[in-house]
Amino acid sequence: MTPRILIVDDNQANAELLEAYLVELDCELEFAVDGDDALAKVESFKPDLILLDVMMP
Secondary structure (H helix, E strand, O other): OOOEEEEEOOOHHHHHHHHHHHHHHOOEEEEEOOHHHHHHHHHHHOOOEEEEOOOOO
């Protein structure tokens, strides 16, 4: 089973940096830009790991 990672960050540059590192791990990546988007993605994507920017507004 391929690991699923949800990246939650409102800063696109940060999300792209994480993507650059994680793409080599052979995992499925999904992105969310705010809390509401993240909650929706958790329901639909069912991630194994969530990388969350805790300083988001």
